Amino acid sequence: MAESTTATVSSGPAPRTQAEWENTARGLLEEGQNFLAHDVCRDGLRFFPGNFKLIIFGAIALSQTGAVDEARRLLAPVLDAILIDEGPFRRLQASLKSAIVNLDNADHNQALGAVAELAEAIELVRGKKLVADADADVYNSLARVFREAWLSSGQRRDLEHCREMFLRAFAAGGNPRDGIDAAVMSVLLKDHAQARALAGQVHDLLAGAETPPESTVDDRYRILATLGQAQLLLGDGAAAIGTFQWAKSLEGVHYSRIVRSLQQIELLKRGGIEIPDELTDIIKPPTVVVFTGHPLDRPGSGPHFPPALEASVRAEIATRLDELDAQVGYSMASCGSDLLFIEAMLERGAEVNVVMPFAHDDFIAENVRYGGPRWEMRFKNALKLAASVTYATEERFLGHEMLYRFANQCLHGLSTLRAAFLHTTPYLLAVWDMMPGSLVGGAGDFIDQWEDISRLRIIDLDGLLQMHPELIGEDGPAMPDLDFGGDEEEGQGRVIRSMMFCDIAGYSKLKEEHIPAFLEFLERVKAGVSECGIEPKSINTWGDAIFVVMDKATPMAEYAMTLQEVVSRLGTEMIDKLPNPLNLRISLHAGPVFEAIDPIRGNPNFYGSHINRAARLEPVTVIGHVYATQQFVAVLTAEQSALRSEAVNNGEEFVEKFISEYVGVLSLAKDFGKQTVYHLRRKTEDDLSADDEIEEPAADSDSNITEMAAPSVGSVMDSVKKMIGSDKMPHGGTTGDATALLMGEDSVYWPGG
Template structure:
């Protein structure tokens, strides 16, 4: 386990443990927060706050089933189980009908059943004691669980919690959420009843003009959704047009409204086509461009052409209404794009192909001090700076191509969350023989020509001959060898890697080793059935290391491995008393491929091997996790496969979902890594919005959803403190078991003790 407490020293009391867990959740350190909760509960087993934080951390790592189990005590405390009351109603009806048969066995049986039913409801009440914020927060947790699992029980819990939030707080947003969940459950009458109440709350009052644009937009979007549910399509269009006219609305609010509309449409609610032009997602633009000419080169992009190129880039961004951009940051077109995006107030995300000092030396400094200063300013103002690799350049051009893959994948992944597709804007001289990772190479890899915009450098030079007296450069027709051959010759290549640890191996005794070897043999057979052949595979005891050329077959291999082991756990439970499960981590990056001087076989070396290995020990057992680089490459590959299938008239379905987890501190002080949870897309989930939001932002927004009267955003702590107080109160009134016997109120430690069983594993156990 990562030494979670070492970050700030060992917490001394319960409050410090709880604050440490909450701070880690706020910081996106979900795995560490999870470890802190587990460790803290060993000292303070009655801290339900730690139990709840731990469940939230689990849900954010993609371990939905485990999180659902850990939230069960919270639901038991604040949700009323209506089952006993319904049984009492049924038993009473049967008993009344049996009154005329006082001497029959049926009558006696009916009366006995009635007595048992009455005993089950003794001490129970139909009113739950929780506030709207608590209901709202937990409803959002179960909505994310439903979006990930498709389980109807999660959807029913979600609706029930939103209904209770609406009943307690009267907030319009809770009402519309409950209505939409009712639509997804097929309960249209209740959905329309709720929509009518929301409409009454919002349609007949004035919206305070002093509220922020985001709050007013959210309120109007809520009203528009209610009008759609009531069949008032013209009124809904007018409401959304009114919301669209607001200035300063963050695109996240628009995307949120778009998701709600999509759910309504999936539930069979008529949605007018005109709304597509009113509720529009933000435009995402990926950029690739020619660098400024180096001394003695060109002319491709002479310095004198800077103002002309800048104007063309600004023009294209205006036409696209660009709001989010992805680019590298070489001097020349890249930095002009970044500056143009910043000038229009748009979001910029920079991907660095390798170590920053090497990048400055290779791609910035030759332009002069002015360009170096602009580069540093661009990175300072960027919304994010991501490294395809933090290692040195070492003269390997293929790192530029890898950076392009990361750009492509990250932009596509983000666009999918925002319900759109990215554009590629390129500043290119239209000449063949492009460098590996250059603009022409990126264009060759871009699959959707309809979303490609090219600024022709050659044409700009022709239109401005005074800026380039020598005319455009002649095309380079010497293509040289294939890029893959170049990579192989250099010994440094881009590969996908899998590290796997078999949890439970250390508990095996000597007499179990033959069974373990049989387990490995069956695992091999199960993997062979997938038809995927790794480029390299190696084992060390309970560790497995796999290397492949591409990310897509590696994803399939990893998920198949997980599924085979789950099946073997059932088949071999009589032979392996301690069930064997897997920790699996995936990564992609540049590695050195060479013949091992000792073993004389192909092997792989470099820091990215270590990075893949350091991710595996600190993840949740039974799930597959991947680095941002792997997910970016996988997304780019899937996008290309989709376009190829469409062009050939063939069907294509995305097989995988990558859910953002957060930033994970790697084992052995190996730095931090952005991590995603990888799973298969469930049946029918193509039409379902991906659950990309994390749970903590949902908790933070719980108090925002107040309909007409908006309240300030609350903190994670203030929401969960309510739950904790409620759980403390519940200890004074223990719940009843069947038959009326009192049961001991479960402590948080009782919940966490599931970690020692077969149904739940915590990191490090």
């Protein structure tokens, strides 16, 4: 790395050191501000072009915005500096042997040829080092990069590189976890002899060792899990069961550790290691529960959930959570069963995530305050202790009941996304009065939308009420008012819609003589997109902007992907007609909007703050990629879950089409606040190949570490983050190309740059 000196930023008089650039970029990444983090890395590299940390920070920022190819190119010089090419040294060794053998050869030409080859080999190693400037942490990070690359590609070479890096990490640092990871990779490579040898070394390191007293619970769990894996590799299943049972008995273990153990066990299974059935009951993923329930009766209504029934409902919720071993929860926060669920989860020490259907003050006025000051205090405490509070919309309620249904879609989608990340499937727990029909966004409505009945748990609110006849009265529970005049959206003017804003990058650089070609470009775009067979509910254009509205998120995602693919193809096909290939910036959003007849144009149009929010996302995204808000991704996920269930019920195959990758929190254009953003892309064959057999090496394959290729970066940059947390960074390497990538105007568009 370059020495820490002082640089003056041209935009201001205040000097900034190298460490300040690094700390600023690191802080922005931790906050999820990936776009801003990249800008900082780009600017910092103007003054410190050899700074590895800024290069890696920039690659992380790029990858987390979905710009995977750009991130891969940026990171390549760092990997080149860390991964030593042994090829020239092996050539020198062979040339030296040949020169010695031919030194006294009677054939002078052959002897001179051997010496010439030796001289050339010496030149190739001049200035090179055989040993990399990398420590165990760096090797470990690179090993994880190659492991993720293998999980994505299924290529044997990635797996071989992964094992080599874990072996180097184990040799350099002696960490048992690196040893067991190298052993697991060896099993997958069918090298069982090395796997057993490594497992034996790990077992010897851990079996008789005392756990340091300052170790955390998670540290103790990791030690036991590593020992258990070594025992499985050595064929001692009974000992492994005892070890994992011991690990399970530890209190306060974060569920991420358990998920990691599950991943390792799955890899061992793939490698042919016998796994005792008992481990299935010992190593379980955390249970995710999404909740819906009846609110407390309003004064003069009911009885459905009278205040006197609170203790009974609380007890039933606690019992069901115990049965499910709930560890992660999602819920709204109305007074009544919602808050009872949240409080029961918090008492368990579980994680709670709250989704608010509309503005905070309106929610209190509509769903909390009528219960009295005690419930309002409990509501405020619940939001303070929740792990996250997400707003389906931050706008006013305005009496539109369908906002509750939209919030339910967000609950459904967010819980499903989280459960998939944790290698499980969510449960729906409902407190329901079993009344016919369903209020919009109520418990019955949510149950109607839930696709997996086997993962549905219902607490019979009416049954609990019948156990207290003194609470029922002479007339019994009143039927809910379900008369909304037909469709609950009809007549309200406010509807839930999916929206797309799209901008054609490069349009402003076109000259008059290019306009005919541009019009041809638009005609061909229309023809290409129409092939997907999706007809928007509304579409409008002005200049280089396109605005599309649809009822559902799934067809909108397909439409956006098709549009991007068509434009990308036309960039090549029309290269001789336009000065530069045109490309797109696309943003997707879902939310409540007002649908009305435009008073001036006389056609249907859409209005509201969510139109503005969708529009403000598009200008600050990366060209050539599709980005979506958290609301859109949640609705898309809920729709995909329903389609999957329908396909299964009909005996049909369901193929997931889209992948949503978390980007972070993005500051929107024109100071329109912040928005959680995902990168949306099609699921590829590589994404579907994780369960495929490991590819055998080609006949001419050389598994030597010298021929390592740069790994896929998109889903593995968290592994590289461990490299940047240490001061033990590798030195040297060419970073000019990396700096050019961050600074080049033609390679990547960056907002504000």
